[in-house]
Amino acid sequence: MRTNRGAEKQQAEVVVVGTGPGGATSAHILAEHGREVLLLEEGPDLPLESCPPFSVEEMVQKYRAGGLNPALGNAKLTFVEARTVGGGSEINSGLYHRTPAEILERWRDDFKVRESLESDLLPHFEYCEQALGVGTYPGLPPLASRKLEEGAKALGWRACEVPRWFKYDRAPGPDGCADGTRQSMTKTFLPRALQAGARLLPETYAQRLVRSTNGWKISAIRKGKLIEIRARTVFICGGALQTPLLLRRSGITKNVGNSLAMHPTAKVVARFNDQVNHEALGVAVHQVKEFSPRISFGCSVSSRPHLALALSDYPELGRKIGEQWRHMAVYYAMITGPHTGTIRPVFGLRDPLIRYSLSALDLQDLSTALRRLARLLLAAGATTVYPAMPDSRPITAEDELSAIPSELPASRSNLMTIHLFSSCPMGEDAARCATNSMGRVHGTNGLIVNDASLIPTAPGVNPQGTVMALARRNTLHFLGKL
Numbered sequence: 001m002r003t004n005r006g007a008e009k010q011q012a013e014v015v016v017v018g019t020g021p022g023g024a025t026s027a028h029i030l031a032e033h034g035r036e037v038l039l040l041e042e043g044p045d046l047p048l049e050s051c052p053p054f055s056v057e058e059m060v061q062k063y064r065a066g067g068l069n070p071a072l073g074n075a076k077l078t079f080v081e082a083r084t085v086g087g088g089s090e091i092n093s094g095l096y097h098r099t100p101a102e103i104l105e106r107w108r109d110d111f112k113v114r115e116s117l118e119s120d121l122l123p124h125f126e127y128c129e130q131a132l133g134v135g136t137y138p139g140l141p142p143l144a145s146r147k148l149e150e151g152a153k154a155l156g157w158r159a160c161e162v163p164r165w166f167k168y169d170r171a172p173g174p175d176g177c178a179d180g181t182r183q184s185m186t187k188t189f190l191p192r193a194l195q196a197g198a199r200l201l202p203e204t205y206a207q208r209l210v211r212s213t214n215g216w217k218i219s220a221i222r223k224g225k226l227i228e229i230r231a232r233t234v235f236i237c238g239g240a241l242q243t244p245l246l247l248r249r250s251g252i253t254k255n256v257g258n259s260l261a262m263h264p265t266a267k268v269v270a271r272f273n274d275q276v277n278h279e280a281l282g283v284a285v286h287q288v289k290e291f292s293p294r295i296s297f298g299c300s301v302s303s304r305p306h307l308a309l310a311l312s313d314y315p316e317l318g319r320k321i322g323e324q325w326r327h328m329a330v331y332y333a334m335i336t337g338p339h340t341g342t343i344r345p346v347f348g349l350r351d352p353l354i355r356y357s358l359s360a361l362d363l364q365d366l367s368t369a370l371r372r373l374a375r376l377l378l379a380a381g382a383t384t385v386y387p388a389m390p391d392s393r394p395i396t397a398e399d400e401l402s403a404i405p406s407e408l409p410a411s412r413s414n415l416m417t418i419h420l421f422s423s424c425p426m427g428e429d430a431a432r433c434a435t436n437s438m439g440r441v442h443g444t445n446g447l448i449v450n451d452a453s454l455i456p457t458a459p460g461v462n463p464q465g466t467v468m469a470l471a472r473r474n475t476l477h478f479l480g481k482l
């Protein structure tokens with residue numbers, strides 16, 4: 001590590017790097033158990049209300065690189081990460097799932113993960129659900145959401161309403177839209193951590209860690225100036241891309257950043273005769289789980305900028321969004337992708353190089369997923385479905401579904417993901433895992449990963465519930481309370 005005599009010096013018993021769901025869950029439990037905690041966060045300290053949800057301002061203020069980060073590989077794929085106090089919880093949809101039991105069993109069998117079955121995680125799920133007020137919609141959900149349920153019912157497929165961490169202020173109006181407040185980390189665990197004495201340094205980027213006599217020395221940049229921070233224990237919670245980047249930059253590379261997984265997602269826009277979209281539409285709460293965990297369908301944010309983006313392959317229609325947007329919504333088909341992506345530091349650059357490729361089977365499954373989604377939307381009464389892919393044709397009837405090729409052409413794919421994990425998998429199998437089952441980095445003392453990086457494979461459901469439950473379990477284990 002570079003030493004700098006003029007550098008500001010700080011110290012704490014425990015440093016938590018990153019304030020997203022992993023970091024905030026860890027920090028409030030540590031602080032409430034009397035530990036001296038210092039939180040470092042690269043992004044700014046902004047209130048949830050600093051911008052309207054899902055707006056362009058939100059992307060500018062709270063997304064890393066404005067939300068457009070490419071992964072290199074055989075398919076065109078972009079990913080989204082937050083960079084703000086509270087991490088992804090400040091920008092996400094708040095859709096909550098517990099980890100499916102079959103996925104937890106797979107982690108036990110394939111990665112030798114201990115104490116992670118449904119019964120082990122139940123108290124942690126329940127704690128987080130209560131703390132964040134996870135609950136169902138306070139009335140009839142918006143029509144764009146119910147279209148998924150209607151289409152699934154017509155085809156005999158399984159659909160469900162997904163609960164959210166959201167405090168509803170009022171019952172929905174006639175349009176099915178209800179106001180309220182996302183129960184993000186800045187509304188829940190972070191104030192609790194600060195109340196219990198934790199300190200927060202926003203706009204502070206941890207660059208590198210070095211072992212020291214009694215723990216770790218962290219070199220960080222705060223508003224352009226170097227800071228050196230000493231800590232007995234470091235919890236690394238920078239998210240699935242930044243955590244392995246920090247570890248690799250610090251020379252800790254075994255099974256780190258070699259197994260990134262995600263949920264690659266393809267989108268369509270559906271047009272209905274009914275009015276399905278509204279200024280206050282917000283988040284749709286239905287998902288179709290007939291083919292899960294491999295394939296899931298849902299409704300994305302469908303505000304005018306999001307519609308315009310999804311229709312970028314249909315410029316004629318894109319120009320008419322002003323007249324037609326009330327009859328349109330964006331839907332997605334997502335698959336559980338492979339865990340073979342890599343994350344590598346690039347000399348002189350702050351952001352890492354991400355490589356991620358899909359197999360022929362993944363591309364076939366994405367095509368199957370898109371065809372099934374289009375079929376479901378037609379069954380729900382869509383007059384036209386527009387796959388968000390270059391050179392594709394609008395679909396108006398079932399016999400046109402074959403216009404979607406049976407294997408999504410990688411070069412023409414237009415995929416994105418908001419779910420990233422598995423870059424530092426946990427488990428007792430030291431040959432393939434970066435940490436033990438409780439997040440401690442194999443071969444180190446006082447270094448704990450506690451975020452989405454730990455999740456061994458794509459869970460097939462929205463991941464924040466899993467991130468928080470694992471983070472609570474690991475933190476209580478660290479404190480000797482389990």
Ligand SMILES: Cc1cc2nc3c(=O)[nH]c(=O)nc-3n(C[C@H](O)[C@H](O)[C@H](O)COP(=O)(O)OP(=O)(O)OC[C@H]3O[C@@H](n4cnc5c(N)ncnc54)[C@H](O)[C@@H]3O)c2cc1C
Pocket residue numbers: 017018019020021022023040041042043080081082083084085086087088089091092093094095096097204205206207237238239240242243246418419420450451452453462463464465467
């Ligand atoms: C648009 C969007 C919608 C989503 N919707 C849902 C949903 O509805 N339900 C769901 O379950 N999940 C959803 N997710 C995923 C969910 O938000 C993530 O799984 C979750 O936030 C991961 O938590 P984390 O703590 O691992 O990392 P993050 O939330 O990514 O937090 C990491 C934090 O660490 C900071 N950081 C990184 N590196 C450093 C460093 N070196 N120094 C200092 N700070 C650093 C980052 O700035 C960031 O704030 C969504 C994600 C996105 C982007």
